[in-house]
Amino acid sequence: MPRTFIALPALLTTLAFTAAAQADDTLQSLVDANVRPVMAEYDIAGMAVAITLNGQAHYFNYGVARLDDPQAVTSDTLFEIGSLSKPLTATLAALAQATGKLTLIDSAGQHWPELRGSPLEHASLLALGTYTAGGLPLQFPDKVTDPASMLAYYRQWQPEHIAGTQRRYSNPSIGLLGLLAAKSMGQPFPTLMEGTLFPALGMSHSYIQVPSAQMPRYAFGYSKDNQPLRVTPGMLDAEAYGVKTNAKDMLRFVQANLSPTGLSPDLQRAIVMTHSGYYRVGEMTQGLGWERYPYPISLERLQAGNAPAMALESQPATRLLPPELEPGDSLFNKTGSTGGFGAYAVFVPSQNLGLVLLANKNYPNAARIKAAHAILSALDQHSSTP
Template identity: 30%
Template sequence: MPRLPAGTNAGRLSRVLSRVLSRVLSRTCALTLACCLAGAGLAACGGNTTTLDGATPASGASDASPASGATPANPASGASPAAPASDSGGGAVDPLKTTVDGIVQPFATAQELPSIIVAVSRGGTRHYFTYGQDVSAPISADTLVEIGSITKTFTTALFAEALSDGTMTRSATTQAYFPEAALSRCAAEVNLIEMADFRSGLASDPISVSFSDPTPSDIDHWPVSKFVAWFAGYKSKVPPNESCGLPATYHYSNASVGLLGLAIARGYGQEWDALVAERITTALGMSDTVPFVSDAQRPRFATGHSDKGAAVPHWPRFAWFAAGTLKSTPADMLRYGEAALGHLSVDGRPVPAALRDAFAVAQTPLYRPIGDSFHQAMAWVTQPVDTSAPDGALLAYKDGGTNGFNSVIITDSSHDTAVFVVTNQVNTGIQRIGLEVARALAASSN
């Protein structure tokens, strides 16, 4: 702002400008109004709302850059730059922040969560809101977290691509993909779509998964060969003249999507990790979405917590890794959400048409489980945006949980909105909060 002119009207002009500035400048600038009147720029008056240690404050932050903008270059260290934390509205009420605060702040306080972040993309503009008790280590846009079963949606996107390019077919059975195993009759009859939509009849996990288990179940101790051998005996005692009951009724299964990932890898003749990188994460610029955290990324990898608030080890890699091995960041998950919404580009990178089509196929409802209010797609679940209009527009979502993290990704194509919520504490019921945020945002834009 230019300096005030000298003369008898200077005082009156100063008072007028002060009243205007009080409406448009941020609260941080209010304490230094004198410096602004004297000619200092907004930056000198504290326009960026960040804590002294650089963490995004609990009041929330917005990234005003649209998704079509250029992606900043990664630092030489390999760490991704944090999303800019900016004041949302220069002191004016931010309806988006108010909506999210009203839902998430009471939830975070009641559960005494270490940290929780709500990442929102609306029309390609991204916003991040952080809450929680651990102000020294809040989850920010570029913090790595375990996304658990959201990994399944990466696997079903690959499966949908394989269906489209003819590498696989919906009705193909598993026998062709596991020739080394002597599959039981019922195991051989399970088809690929039944693995993708939880109608294979398989148990949730092949064995008990617990850090306290005296027999470790991570891939170093319980390899893929044992996993396939376990599947080979599926319903092995069913008499030859009796039906295997396929497709089975809905039963959520990590094992089924883990086996699907192995089948996809064998169908393409590439490792699952490589397929995810080649066809999804590299294409979308998701450099922080990885099966293994690098040394350069490790300082940004959040610590998970039990439901009692105790720090826990990071989740190991299981033989059914295609169902839950990935780590990501809120910023990357919004890139993923925008691609799943059907955006033509993400951060200036064209989204491959095959991937856009794959997301559309994977999110298409296939059936409604008996007694449930949702429809099941390929790993994704769908529900109405407006619960009073069951035949209206749909939300597609998938939640994830590990021993120390709880997360959910939601897409609402009718409002061009993606929501990702994650906390570094287990068993929080975060799916409900994510859906509540998505529905509130939809209602506010109608």
């Protein structure tokens, strides 16, 4: 019988494809094992998962985008990401500083003269972006429904704490940062996000207002009893929780944070600003939008840092002067929710590893973090195995 010879390059290529296929199967099994039980427990219609591992993107999609028309979730499905919008708002504000439009030590009154004479006149933009201006609440009162009532609210607001001593997580706080950044740049906030920041980051299908041509890709969110929901308009909703995006774009944002070298110099500087630590809050370091922890970190510590108390209660804060640059081993994360959606993004620069979870149900932060932590831990152990 004649011998069959395989050329060495062809053999190496075959082996590489086989190894890649096996790695993909392993990764799929890992994600399945941690995502499918969460979907079952919380009756989640659909989820999109995206992982970046050593610069390579991997996508895993589950369920349907809407229950009345069982269209499968894909990596192009649009989800509301709620407060996961905040790191994007912070990046725009940092870009405004990088391009000389403002500085984070500017006062709010410098960029919105109508605030002069109010306690917020002297609040720094940094304080607004780190929720340390003195106790602005989680949400605006119900009576704040238009720009005039919003300005009236800001003018009459009285601080509960000395600025810089307490962190109180707040949409009106970081939302005001976004508004003032847009004022400094001379364009409306949605225009700057959709026309400047998203394109600069390579986020080609991310929106504040989903255009009609993209509505078929826009998932419905669902309440606990599976009633369809989408986010309702509110003051500074765009700035605080208004981004709609897909798994591909959110992973691009995570990859830009992991390795910003391909971006413009101004945007690279902006991302470094969002990573810097400005306040220590318990075991968490508050950046701009992002929240940072030493890595590795236990599941319990990461869940505690994202527990309801961190969003609903004031927490003692210690100013870091000068701001703490990113240490070698750090984990960055941010959760986000609207009435019908739940999102989570986490990345570890030292491991070149990041993860995005998007779901069309608002399920508990603890469950998101448990799934993400298990996936990241397994991938980290695998990558460090000789």
